[in-house]
Amino acid sequence: MNKHLLSMHDVTAEDVVRILDTAESFREVGTRVIKKVPALRGRTVVNLFYESSTRTRISFELAAKRLSADVINFSTGGSSVSKGESLKDTALTLQAMGADAVVIRHSSSGSPYQLTKWVKASVLNAGDGTHEHPTQALLDLYTMREKLGRLEGLRVAIVGDVLHSRVARSLSFGLVKMGADVTLIGPPTLIPPDAPSWGVQVSYDVDGALPKLDVCYVLRVQRERQRLEYFPSVREYSRLFGLTRGRVGALPEGALIMHPGPMNRGVEIDSDVADLPQSVIEEQVTNGIAIRMSLLYLLLGGSGSEEASADA
Amino acid sequence: MSGQKLLDAEDIRRVLTRIAHEIIERNKGAEKVALVGIASRGDHLARRLAEQILEIEGTKVPVGVLDITFYRDDIGLKAEAPVVSETRVGFDINGVTVVLVDDVLFTGRTIRAAMDALMDFGRPRKIQLAVLVDRGHRELPIRADFVGKNAPTGRADDVRVLLEESDGEDAVVVEEAG
Numbered sequence: 001m002n003k004h005l006l007s008m009h010d011v012t013a014e015d016v017v018r019i020l021d022t023a024e025s026f027r028e029v030g031t032r033v034i035k036k037v038p039a040l041r042g043r044t045v046v047n048l049f050y051e052s053s054t055r056t057r058i059s060f061e062l063a064a065k066r067l068s069a070d071v072i073n074f075s076t077g078g079s080s081v082s083k084g085e086s087l088k089d090t091a092l093t094l095q096a097m098g099a100d101a102v103v104i105r106h107s108s109s110g111s112p113y114q115l116t117k118w119v120k121a122s123v124l125n126a127g128d129g130t131h132e133h134p135t136q137a138l139l140d141l142y143t144m145r146e147k148l149g150r151l152e153g154l155r156v157a158i159v160g161d162v163l164h165s166r167v168a169r170s171l172s173f174g175l176v177k178m179g180a181d182v183t184l185i186g187p188p189t190l191i192p193p194d195a196p197s198w199g200v201q202v203s204y205d206v207d208g209a210l211p212k213l214d215v216c217y218v219l220r221v222q223r224e225r226q227r228l229e230y231f232p233s234v235r236e237y238s239r240l241f242g243l244t245r246g247r248v249g250a251l252p253e254g255a256l257i258m259h260p261g262p263m264n265r266g267v268e269i270d271s272d273v274a275d276l277p278q279s280v281i282e283e284q285v286t287n288g289i290a291i292r293m294s295l296l297y298l299l300l301g302g303s304g305s306e307e308a309s310a311d312a
Numbered sequence: 313m314s315g316q317k318l319l320d321a322e323d324i325r326r327v328l329t330r331i332a333h334e335i336i337e338r339n340k341g342a343e344k345v346a347l348v349g350i351a352s353r354g355d356h357l358a359r360r361l362a363e364q365i366l367e368i369e370g371t372k373v374p375v376g377v378l379d380i381t382f383y384r385d386d387i388g389l390k391a392e393a394p395v396v397s398e399t400r401v402g403f404d405i406n407g408v409t410v411v412l413v414d415d416v417l418f419t420g421r422t423i424r425a426a427m428d429a430l431m432d433f434g435r436p437r438k439i440q441l442a443v444l445v446d447r448g449h450r451e452l453p454i455r456a457d458f459v460g461k462n463a464p465t466g467r468a469d470d471v472r473v474l475l476e477e478s479d480g481e482d483a484v485v486v487e488e489a490g
Binding site: 001021022024025028029032033034036037038039040043067297298299300301302303 | 383
């Protein structure tokens, strides 16, 4: 495995299988009365969040704590960042404090990569701009494999604002790597022009796609990232691309409904649809902790050097 | 396979029958006894012991499997994080005598990790240890309660336990270090 996880391009298909298999063991730890193991005792994990986030930050924090690592949360409000400190100076400070892993979320694409130039720690990308969000993709792959038994050959549609979605990019790369059949669906203005080069298909027709799917992955309409008007109105978007109560019946029996959260109920997904039994949105959150434990364990549980392996 | 055969299939069968008798004798029955095998081969041995105990005493003892990877004392010392396998302890261990079962007792570090792991599942009344082979060279003050075979070995020798369930045959082979 690579020392850092910046992008789904950093992991091979075998790495993905290992990450998901290891997460399986951590799921078991999550069912115990004492949900904690001593695997990363004495290591320090820093959560460096330049963008607001509840579930990803808490998920990483809980994952590190359940591995017995020490966790430092560093968010921009109330820290030296609000006094104008640059990312580089913050990174050097963390380096001087001896962080073993840095989990970073930042609104600028590529900032996790920049960070790897300045710190010795393993860097985990928890979402950078409109680039990637690999831990979300891995927890989604885990959820699909757990519920449907395989990834190869799965027919998955990713519906909505693909252009601004780092989740859609990471998930597409991951699914294609694992041999799934991916279709991106959304208004033409919200489909990135280079999408065909990802190895996916593109469609603008939700209703035509639904009956053939194993997974319908609904993306959040990210109004905070949209500087221009990409579609005429929320109501029209919901009518054309939302997973509505009227539309959901077209999905085959056993097909999953997924969403990375937080949901805009009534916009991209109807409230009752989100609460259907085939919607696994809560399971995604639970699996997120196990996946992040697995990643921290695999990235920090080795010495990273070959010489140290001599004494077994 | 090269090396010297320490136990063959018949020996292993007899040894496990004896250990099953000893477990019953020591605990005056098997009512409040559970077996927990340490992955990967201890769990096969634990299941076999449970079958023997059922045959001898008519008591069905619960069997679990413990992966001790997360409790190892050498995480971060090897190049890659150690590979993890399954843990399944599907019963309450509080107030129960738990017999840990492993194939080879060597440095004792695995058993230390297993005891720590077990304590995270509750508070057993007692922990006992059953091993197929004790090869010596302890690095911690740990001793087995039930031993199949004591085998004096060199520190660098390779002791390999093969079991039907995972390797297609039953045997214990010692390969001396060259």
